[in-house]
Amino acid sequence: MSELKKTSTADWRYLEQIPWENHLTAPGVKIKPYISQKEHYLNVTCMLVKVAPGIEVPEHIHPQQDDILFPLSGKANMWIDGVGDFLLISGVAVRVPKGVRHKIYDVSEELIIHDVFFPALI
Numbered sequence: 626m627s628e629l630k631k632t633s634t635a636d637w638r639y640l641e642q643i644p645w646e647n648h649l650t651a652p653g654v655k656i657k658p659y660i661s662q663k664e665h666y667l668n669v670t671c672m673l674v675k676v677a678p679g680i681e682v683p684e685h686i687h688p689q690q691d692d693i694l695f696p697l698s699g700k701a702n703m704w705i706d707g708v709g710d711f712l713l714i715s716g717v718a719v720r721v722p723k724g725v726r727h728k729i730y731d732v733s734e735e736l737i738i739h740d741v742f743f744p745a746l747i
Contacts, residue, residue, distance in 0.1 A: 636665070645675060653680035662745035670746040676701065676736040682729040690742040692721040699736030703729050713738075 640659060648654035653676075660671035670690075676682060676699070684704075694703075696715050703713040706726040713719070713729060713736065721727045729736070 640673065648674075648682075650685065651680075651682045653677060654682055658747060661747045663747055668744045670742040672740050673697075674736075674738040674740045676729060676732050676738075678732050678735060680732055684726055684728040686724055686726050687721070687742065687746065688724055690744060690746050691723050692719075692727070693741040693743070694719040694721070695739040695741075697737045697739055698734075699732070699738075700734040701729050701732040701736050703727065 638659065640657065643657050643659055645655040645657050648656050655675040656672050657675070658670060658672040660667060660669060662668060662670065674682075694713075695718055696713050698715055699713075701713045702710055703719065704710045704727060705719075705721055711717075
């Protein structure tokens with residue numbers, strides 16, 4: 626486990642030292658939470674999400690959280706209810722409001738996403 630470096634006002638860690646975990650509801654998807662309510666007592670969750678080619682994040686909602694996604698690498702399609710389908714690649718910023726259905730599919734290149742949930746998910 627990665628050691629959390631703390632100062633009086635901030636903390637930091639090397640993300641490569643944090644192990645990938647299995648996503649609780651999306652088989653084959655990996656997550657790497659690095660800021661959480663549980664650990665930091667903040668009302669936000671930040672994590673990396675890894676989706677391999679051929680894997681998808683099935684249609685779902687977050688009833689209490691906005692989901693803000695910033696793809697860092699890879700290529701897939703994303704669907705958001707009321708918006709439609711679009712290409713999910715580096716350089717795209719996405720906000721899915723709480724309660725809105727969405728999914729990630731047709732992953733053709735391993736997808737790494739910086740994902741932020743507000744209020745905190747974990």
